[in-house]
Amino acid sequence: MNCTAGFWTAVVSSLTISVALELAEPLGSFDAVRVVATSVIAAALVSFATLELRAARA
Numbered sequence: 001m002n003c004t005a006g007f008w009t010a011v012v013s014s015l016t017i018s019v020a021l022e023l024a025e026p027l028g029s030f031d032a033v034r035v036v037a038t039s040v041i042a043a044a045l046v047s048f049a050t051l052e053l054r055a056a057r058a
Contacts, residue, residue, distance in 0.1 A: 006041070006043050006044040007040075009042075009043035013035060017035060
């Protein structure tokens with residue numbers, strides 16, 4: 001589940017960055033990778049925390 005959340009977040013954030021680059025000033029590749037990696041890690045951690053909270057309550 002965590003990997004799935006991370007994967008879909010990577011897809012969505014990559015598409016968002018590609019659209020945003022067309023509308024705004026250019027973003028370097030290093031900064032784009034940082035944005036995608038940060039969003040993927042955040043989504044995976046939130047998913048993991050949710051699963052841990054469910055397990056702790058049961």
